[in-house]
Structure formats: C-alpha cells, structure tokens
Amino acid sequence: MDKRLPDLASAVAPITDGSVIMIGGFGSSGIPFGLIDALLEQGARGLTVISNNAGAQETGIAKLLKEGRLAKVVCSYPRSPGSIWFERRYEAGEIELEVVPQGTLAERIRAAGAGIGGFLTPTGYGTLLAEGKETRVIDGRGYVMESPLHADFALLRAENGDKWGNLNYHATARNFNPVMACAARHSIAEVRHLSDEPIDPERVVTPGIFVHSVVEYGVRP
Amino acid sequence: MRNLTDTELAARVAQDIPDGSYVNLGIGKPTHVSGYVPEGREVIYHAENGIIGVGPTPAEGEEDLELIDASKRYVTPAPGAAYFEHADSFAMMRGGHIDIAVLGAYQVAQNGDIANWATLDNTFPPAVGGAMDLVVGVPTILVMMRHINRDGSPKLLRECTYPLTGLGVVSRVYTDLAVLDITPAGFKLVELTAGNTLDEVQALTEAKIHT
Numbered sequence: 013m014d015k016r017l018p019d020l021a022s023a024v025a026p027i028t029d030g031s032v033i034m035i036g037g038f039g040s041s042g043i044p045f046g047l048i049d050a051l052l053e054q055g056a057r058g059l060t061v062i063s064n065n066a067g068a069q070e071t072g073i074a075k076l077l078k079e080g081r082l083a084k085v086v087c088s089y090p091r092s093p094g095s096i097w098f099e100r101r102y103e104a105g106e107i108e109l110e111v112v113p114q115g116t117l118a119e120r121i122r123a124a125g126a127g128i129g130g131f132l133t134p135t136g137y138g139t140l141l142a143e144g145k146e147t148r149v150i151d152g153r154g155y156v157m158e159s160p161l162h163a164d165f166a167l168l169r170a171e172n173g174d175k176w177g178n179l180n181y182h183a184t185a186r187n188f189n190p191v192m193a194c195a196a197r198h199s200i201a202e203v204r205h206l207s208d209e210p211i212d213p214e215r216v217v218t219p220g221i222f223v224h225s226v227v228e229y230g231v232r233p
Numbered sequence: 234m235r236n237l238t239d240t241e242l243a244a245r246v247a248q249d250i251p252d253g254s255y256v257n258l259g260i261g262k263p264t265h266v267s268g269y270v271p272e273g274r275e276v277i278y279h280a281e282n283g284i285i286g287v288g289p290t291p292a293e294g295e296e297d298l299e300l301i302d303a304s305k306r307y308v309t310p311a312p313g314a315a316y317f318e319h320a321d322s323f324a325m326m327r328g329g330h331i332d333i334a335v336l337g338a339y340q341v342a343q344n345g346d347i348a349n350w351a352t353l354d355n356t357f358p359p360a361v362g363g364a365m366d367l368v369v370g371v372p373t374i375l376v377m378m379r380h381i382n383r384d385g386s387p388k389l390l391r392e393c394t395y396p397l398t399g400l401g402v403v404s405r406v407y408t409d410l411a412v413l414d415i416t417p418a419g420f421k422l423v424e425l426t427a428g429n430t431l432d433e434v435q436a437l438t439e440a441k442i443h444t
Contacts, residue, residue, distance in 0.1 A: 038282040038319075039305035040298065064319075091360040092305070102358045111359050114281060115323030115366030122320045134369040135327060140351070140396040141361065183316055184283045185299035190318040217318075 015177040015226050016206060020050035023200045023227045027056045027165055030083075034121065034166040034192040035063040035073060039092070042185030043072045044169040046202045046229035051167070057081045062121070062163055064114065064188060066090035066098035077101050086161070088114035113141060116158055118191055124160035125194025125222070133158055166196035170218070173203035173228075177220030178211045186217065193222040202229040235428030236380075236409040244269035246335055246377050246407050250276055254332045255325075257281065257367060259349075260304040263335040263377050277313070279331055281363040283322050286314025303363070326363060327370035334371040336364060338378050338403075340393040343419035343440040345403040347376060348395035361398070368399030380408035380437055387439040389413070389420060410434050411442075418443050 017023045024047055027033065033051075037043030052075055059082050066085050067074030076082050077097040085107060090098050101107040112120065113135045123131055132155035136142045146157035168189045170179035179201055181189060193199045199222055206228035237245065243265035250256060250266070252274040258264050267287065270276050278287040280302040287302050288311035296307040310316075325331055338349040347368060351359035368374055381387055389406065405423070406413045411434050412423040421443045425434060435442050 039301055041282065041301050041305075042299065089360045089362040091358045099358060103356050109358060111361055113361050113365040114319075114363040115327050118319035118323050133327065135365045137369070138400045139365065139398065141365065181316075183297060183300040183310075184280070184302075186316055186318050187283050188319045191320050 014175045015220065015223060016175050017225050017227045020046050020202065020227055020229060021053065023047060023202070023225050024050045024054050026198060027051060027054065029056050030058045031056060031164040032060040032062065032162070034163040034196055035061055036166070036168045036187065036189035036192050037072070038064050038184070038187040040068070040071070042169045042181070042187045042189055044167045044202045045072055046231065047167040047200060048072050048076065052076060052079060052081070058083045060084040060086065062086040062161060064088055064117065065092050066095055068092050068094035070097070074098065077107065082107060084108040084110065086110040086112060086117070088112055088117050111141065117161070118188065120158055120161035121188070121191045121195045124162045125191060128160060130157055130159050132156065161195065163192070163196040164198065166192040166199040168193055168199060168201040170201050170203045172205050172207060172211055173201055173226040174207050174209065174211045174220070175226070176210065177201070177223030177226055178216040179203065179218040179223060180211060180215055181217055190218045193218045198224045200224065201226045203227070204230055234410065234433060235426050237426050240265060242377060242407055242409060245412070246375060247271065249375070250274070250333060252276070255279060255285070255330065257326065257331050257334040257371065259334065259336040259364070260362070261337045263337060264302070264304050264306065266335055266377070277311070279325060280308070281322050281326065283317050283319065284308070284310065284314060285317070285325070286311040288314065323363070323366050326366045329370055329372065331371045333373045333375060334367040335375045335377055336367065338376045338388070339395050340388050340390055341376050341403055341406050342390050342393045343415070345401040345415040346393050347374070347398045347403050348393040349398050351396045353395060364398045368402040373404050374399070374402050376403050376406045378406070378408060380410040380434070387437060390439045410437065413442065416443070
C-alpha cells in the first residue's frame with residue numbers, strides 16, 4: 013500500500029464541481045494552504061465548504077470566496093478579523109451560510125465518521141439555532157437532535173505522514189483535522205514531512221485507514 | 234462616573250478565580266484575565282482550538298504560527314499543557330470538565346440569559362463559535378463587558394432583545410461600573426467601582442439592581 017502522491021495537483025484532481033469539502037484548521041493554524049491553492053488552480057466551483065472559519069485576508073478559504081468558487085459555507089465563526097471576502101459575499105447575498113455551534117460542528121463531523129445517525133446535545137437548546145429541530149427533555153434538561161455531517165472530500169494539514177496515510181500534528185494545528193479525516197468519503201492530507209519510514213504507532217494520531225492520499229508540502233505558513 | 238479600564242476589569246475578574254481552576258477565556262476582553270492571576274494561584278487555561286495549559290505570549294521572533302489560542306493570538310504551552318483535537322476539546326467544555334468560563338456579551342438579562350453571537354442586523358454575519366457549548370457545559374459563567382453600549386443604550390436588561398446564546402446561565406457580570414450577581418430576584422449588587430453611586434449605575438441599567 014502506498015498513499016503518497018507526487019504533487020498537490022494530483023491530490024485535488026478528483027474534486028468535482030458541487031462537491032462538499034471539509035477543510036481543517038482554526039484561524040490560520042492547521043489549514044491546508046497548499047491543497048487550497050491547488051484546488052483554486054484546479055478550478056472546481058459551486059463548492060460547499062465545511063470549516064470552522066471562512067478565511068481571512070486573501071489566504072485559504074478567503075481566496076476561494078474571492079474567486080467565487082463557493083456556493084455555501086458551513087462554519088461556527090465566519091466573522092474573524094480580516095474576513096473581508098466572506099463579509100463581502102454575504103452582504104451581497106452571494107453565499108449561503110449555515111452557522112453551527114463549534115462543538116456541534118465537531119460532533120456532527122465525528123458522528124458522520126463514526127457511523128452515528130444523530131445525537132442529542134444541550135447546546136443551542138431554546139435558541140434560534142435549534143429552531144425547526146427535534147428536541148427532547150431528559151431528566152429535566154432540554155436537548156437538540158443534531159444530524160451527522162458528511163463530506164465528499166476532506167482537505168487536511170498534518171505535520172508528519174507516512175505511505176500508509178498515518179498522520180500526526182503539530183501543536184494547535186490538530187484542531188478539526190482528525191475528525192474531518194474520518195468523515196469524508198475521500199480524505200487528502202498535506203504534510204510537512206512525508207516519510208519513507210512508518211510513523212511510530214505510538215505517535216500516530218490519525219490512523220491511515222481514514223486517509224486516502226498524502227502529499228508533501230513542506231511550507232508551514 | 235468612574236470606569237474601570239479593560240485591564241483593571243480583567244484584574245478584578247482574576248481575583249474571583251480560585252486556585253486550581255480550569256478556565257476557558259472567551260475572545261476579546263476576557264483573554265486579558267490570564268495576565269492578572271494573583272500570586273500563589275495556579276489556574277489552567279483551556280483554549281477551544283485544542284490546548285489546555287495556555288501559557289504566556291512568546292517573545293518576539295519566537296512565535297510558532299501553529300500554536301495559537303481561540304483569539305488567534307500566538308501563545309506558549311504552560312508546564313503540564315496538552316494538545317488535542319476538536320471533539321475532545323468540546324467534550325471538556327460540554328461535558329462539564331471546565332470549571333469557569335469568562336465571556337463577553339452584547340446583552341445580559343436579569344434572569345441570566347446571555348446574547349453574544351448575533352445582532353438584529355441581517356447584513357452582519359452571525360458568529361457563534363464555542364459560546365453555546367460553553368454556556369450549557371460550564372457550571373460557572375462569568376460575563377465581562379462594558380456596562381452600556383457606545384450609543385449609551387443599556388446592556389443589562391429585563392429581557393434580551395438579541396438572539397440568545399444561553400438561557401439562565403450567567404452567574405455574575407463584571408462591568409466597568411459594577412459587579413452584579415444573577416439571583417432568583419434578578420441583578421444583585423456585589424460592588425460598585427469606587428467613586429460611583431448606586432443611583433448613577435441604576436440609571437444606566439434597564440433592569441432593577443437589588444441590594
């Protein structure tokens with residue numbers, strides 16, 4: 013088995029127009045900037061992106077927004093310092109937004125990867141974000157029924173990878189990357205170091221079974 | 234009127250955080266609280282993006298671009314820190330493992346309702362982040378904010394007018410003018426910023442302040 017690919021372009025080649033894509037990262041940490049640039053180059057449009065933020069300045073997801081490639085963003089915190097392209101598209105009504113509480117976003121992604129059909133969370137109960145959703149009261153406490161969030165592709169950023177697709181991460185660049193790896197039909201990781209040697213099993217954070225291709229992209233933003 | 238500065242307010246909040254607490258600081262003003270922990274206390278800070286044991290800001294030139302807190306500021310790991318992924322991070326928050334959260338807010342109501350994620354302006358994108366998870370999972374929710382809006386309108390209300398983040402979850406509110414507890418009767422005065430009178434502060438508060 014060898015999941016290594018020679019370059020970013022071949023890694024994003026399978027992505028088609030209208031795909032639902034999870035993109036790891038929080039702020040500027042753990043974002044697969046190399047894969048996003050390659051996706052931009054590749055040209056797919058009408059995409060739905062699931063990610064915590066909606067990009068800042070003209071980097072990462074903001075570039076995809078600037079070039080009009082996205083139809084919808086699912087995220088917890090689209091409004092960050094410098095999120096000008098999201099704000100511009102949103103104000104112009106050019107982008108659909110689904111705001112999900114961050115823990116619910118992580119858990120919906122986790123549920124998809126773990127084969128869970130839905131779950132009850134107290135988060136958002138009684139608020140606007142629970143409107144129209146099934147609710148239940150258990151032992152006097154209100155819960156909202158949330159559904160799994162699947163994707164066609166996940167774009168991930170990791171520190172180390174091996175040819176089996178095993179990954180580990182650096183510091184707070186881990187964030188959404190491990191849960192997203194499990195939830196997409198096809199997960200693509202850019203890694204800072206791609207090794208011929210297997211990663212020590214004790215140091216694997218994302219087992220390779222969740223990862224479909226790995227490509228080296230040494231630059232750390 | 235005597236208004237505490239943001240750093241004076243952060244120092245005031247820090248006084249009320251006991252030794253040994255696990256604490257989540259919301260983005261904005263609450264992040265300053267970590268700089269004012271009284272001598273002799275060890276407080277462990279959680280950042281939702283995957284670190285528990287958030288340490289001080291790194292020296293200039295020593296920043297690690299992949300080591301940030303929830304406000305996207307560069308940080309360092311404190312002794313005993315750990316990194317983890319998002320589902321684990323929110324298990325800490327929603328699962329009741331964090332002791333105290335300090336949040337900013339647009340509005341707080343006398344029954345402990347908090348609104349801090351969306352306004353009534355439809356052109357302004359809402360952004361909830363981890364706030365709704367914190368308010369359901371963390372037993373003590375402290376709010377730190379200005380007493381009134383820039384236009385002079387009150388933020389301490391009988392009922393919130395903005396969409397709610399959580400219902401009846403706030404324990405205490407720290408403003409530049411006063412510290413108030415949420416009680417079954419409503420807002421109860423804990424202290425006034427020295428130099429202010431209750432009448433002055435009440436005039437800037439929509440809800441009744443009980444003494």
